[in-house]
Amino acid sequence: xxxxxxxxxxxxxxxxxxxxxxxxxxxxxxLVESRVALDRWKEINExxxxxxxxxxxxxxDVGDVLADLATRARExxxxxxxxxxxxxxxxxxxxxxxxxxxxRSTGSTDNxxxxxxxxxxxxxxxxxxxxxxxxxxxxxxxxxxxxxxxxSEIVHSGNLxxxxxxxxxxxxxxxxAQTKQLLYEDLNDDIQAVFDDVRARVLSQAPERLRKGCHLxxxxxxxxxxxxxxxxSVDAVEIIDEALVYEIDLLADAxxxxxxxGDVDRxxxxxxxxxxxxxxxxxxxxxxxxxxxxxxxxxSKVPPDLEDMLERIDIGYYEGDAAEIGSLELSKVVGxxxxxxxxxIDDPFAIVMGDSKSDLRVMRWVQEHNAGIAAAPEHAxxxxxxxVESTDELVFEEGRAGDILRTVYALNRFADESPS
Numbered sequence: 012x013x014x015x016x017x018x019x020x021x022x023x024x025x026x027x028x029x030x031x032x033x034x035x036x037x038x039x040x041x042l043v044e045s046r047v048a049l050d051r052w053k054e055i056n057e058x059x060x061x062x063x064x065x066x067x068x069x070x071x072d073v074g075d076v077l078a079d080l081a082t083r084a085r086e087x088x089x090x091x092x093x094x095x096x097x098x099x100x101x102x103x104x105x106x107x108x109x110x111x112x113x114x115r116s117t118g119s120t121d122n123x124x125x126x127x128x129x130x131x132x133x134x135x136x137x138x139x140x141x142x143x144x145x146x147x148x149x150x151x152x153x154x155x156x157x158x159x160x161x162x163s164e165i166v167h168s169g170n171l172x173x174x175x176x177x178x179x180x181x182x183x184x185x186x187x188a189q190t191k192q193l194l195y196e197d198l199n200d201d202i203q204a205v206f207d208d209v210r211a212r213v214l215s216q217a218p219e220r221l222r223k224g225c226h227l228x229x230x231x232x233x234x235x236x237x238x239x240x241x242x243x244s245v246d247a248v249e250i251i252d253e254a255l256v257y258e259i260d261l262l263a264d265a266x267x268x269x270x271x272x273g274d275v276d277r278x279x280x281x282x283x284x285x286x287x288x289x290x291x292x293x294x295x296x297x298x299x300x301x302x303x304x305x306x307x308x309x310x311s312k313v314p315p316d317l318e319d320m321l322e323r324i325d326i327g328y329y330e331g332d333a334a335e336i337g338s339l340e341l342s343k344v345v346g347x348x349x350x351x352x353x354x355x356i357d358d359p360f361a362i363v364m365g366d367s368k369s370d371l372r373v374m375r376w377v378q379e380h381n382a383g384i385a386a387a388p389e390h391a392x393x394x395x396x397x398x399v400e401s402t403d404e405l406v407f408e409e410g411r412a413g414d415i416l417r418t419v420y421a422l423n424r425f426a427d428e429s430p431s
Contacts, residue, residue, distance in 0.1 A: 014093055014425070017070060021077050022086040025066055033059040034082035038130045076428050083131075084421040088414065092421025095384065095403065101360050102426035103383070103419050106135065107347055107373060108412075109365035110146045110153070113388060116410045129160045131416040136165050138423075143350045143361075145174040145343050147327075147335070147369065149229050150182055172354055174346030177327070177337055177369050179232040181346050183353040192349055194341050195232040201269055202323060202338060208265035209336060210234050213258070221257055224250040228333070234258070235327075235335040248331040255295065255334040256304045259285055259326060262336055266320050282306045283313045288326045292368075295328050329367065343369050344376045359383060362419050364412060366391035374398055386415040 021027065036055050059082070066081060067074030080089055096102075108114055115124045132142060142165075146153055153173050157166050165171060169185035181192045195203070213234055214222060221236075224246070228235040236254040238247035263284035267277045283306075289296035290310035299305040313321070325342075327335035351359055361383030363374050370387075371394055377383035378398075386405035387395045399406055407414045 015090070017073065017077065018086070018089055018093065021066065021070070021081060022089070025069070025081065026062070027081040027086070030059070030062050030066075030081050031083065031085070033062065035127065035130075038134075039126055073428070076424050080421055080424045083134075084417045088418045089421045091405075091418050092423075093425050095418070095422045096425035098403075099360070099384070100426065102423040103360055103362045104140060105351070105354075105356050105359050105361045105383075106132070106140060106142045107145050107361045107363045107377075107383070108142065109367070109370050110144060110148065110156070112366045112390065113364050113370075114412050116388070116390075124156070124160050125410065125413060128413040128416065131413055131420070132161060133165065134420075135416070136161075136168075136170065139170070141170045141172070141354050141356060143172045143174060143347060143354070145347060145365070145370070145373065147177045147233075147235070147333075147367075148175060149231070150175040150180060151229075154182070170354065172350035174343055174350055176230050176233045177335075178341045178343045178346035179230070179338070181349045181353070183350060186353050189353045192353075193231070194345060194349065195338065198338060198340060199323075201271070201320070202340070205262070205265045205269070205320070205324070206232065206234065206336070206338075208268070209258075209261050213261060216261070217257060218253075221250065221254055225254050232341075233335055233337045235333050237333050238331065243331040251329070251331055251334050252298045252302055255298050255326070255328050256285075256302050258334050258336055259288055259299075262324065262326075266317065269320070271316050272314075272320070280317065282308060283317055284321060286310045287313050287318065287321045292326070292328065294330070295326060298328060327367075327369065343373050347373055347376075362386060362415070364415060366395060368392055368394060371395045371398055378402065388412070 033055055037059055063078040066078040070077050084092060114128060136142060144153055144157060150173065153175055157173065167184045172181060172183040174181050179195045181194065182190065184190055214227060224239050225236045226239055228237050236258065238250045240246040240250065260281045263281040264277050266272060267280040272280065285299055285304060286306045286308045287310050289299050289305055296305065323339055325337040325339045327333065327337060359382045361377055363370065363377055363383055364386045365373065366388050374385035375398065384403050384405065385399050386407060387399045388409055389406050390409055396406065405415055
């Protein structure tokens with residue numbers, strides 16, 4: 012109880028709000044060639060040091076930890092960090108971070124990662140904590156904003172990895188022959204043939220409404236249809252719902268041409284394929300139902316040869332944002348494991364932050380292996396929210412990913428000071 016009592020005293024007896032404000036100013040103060048600016052930056056740091064000294068003097072033995080903690084974490088974040096330290100007994104040693112609608116949000120951050128979030132990530136990087144960006148985006152898109160936000164030095168430091176296109180590839184700059192791994196090249200020839208077939212026809216054979224209302228994301232392997240409307244708008248929701256049904260049927264058509272599927276005709280294959288994915292995901296079932304495309308057959312009757320293929324292919328649905336065909340053999344989990352291997356993280360304890368079902372797989376993986384904790388924005392998929400609330404309840408407001416980073420900062424301060 013002593014640590015909890017010390018925290019109560021820290022936040023009740025000391026002006027930690029001002030301390031955090033000074034730290035934020037010191038971190039974010041613009042680097043300009045101005046004597047006035049440099050003098051002001053010096054004044055900020057001097058006041059920051061004085062206030063930290065006051066805390067250090069007030070708490071013998073642990074004052075340096077509490078002073079450092081007070082510069083980053085609010086009271087509730089500090090207490091949560093202490094709870095997590097007592098529960099797990101170790102610090103976070105790697106970040107696994109989704110980007111869209113997690114680090115940044117179209118609703119509250121103008122689709123940019125907030126400066127305080129970037130600064131906190133840079134702080135952890137300076138302490139030697141690797142960062143793994145884990146996203147469904149293309150590599151070029153991710154590299155662009157990573158360099159712009161984190162800086163080229165961090166991106167090319169050898170301590171950062173990018174799992175892109177939901178795990179089809181891994182990019183870890185500075186690691187020679189292992190810098191870029193095309194994981195999809197290891198897939199079975201039949202799976203690759205199905206994706207090649209679908210990719211070649213997905214727009215050219217689409218109905219006119221879909222051709223005008225959607226575009227293909229520039230993926231290396233996954234097949235992702237995106238709306239030509241504002242994400243989440245009524246028009247975007249309608250066109251992506253149609254695209255989902257179209258992609259499922261196109262996938263079924265491609266599979267029906269494989270020798271191992273047998274003599275099942277294309278129309279029947281489509282019926283079974285719709286039934287299979289409706290059974291796998293209630294959101295997909297709801298879309299098929301709304302589109303009048305939900306078959307009146309049981310998924311338990313899907314022929315074994317067809318089921319064997321479908322079990323290896325993922326259909327992703329993101330309302331008003333994307334309809335995607337991917338490989339279940341190439342999930343974010345596979346990509347994260349590959350990134351950990353290159354970054355030489357053999358005993359991970361990660362903070363996994365994400366909002367979608369592909370992120371949920373990573374969250375469940377770290378839980379099963381006692382390898383980390385999970386956090387999600389409040390607007391995440393319900394399955395993600397259910398998982399996060401059932402574990403450590405690390406749900407944050409839209410655009411406030413930095414709140415979780417501050418909680419992790421507190422966790423690490425306590426865990427690092429605990430007796431081994």
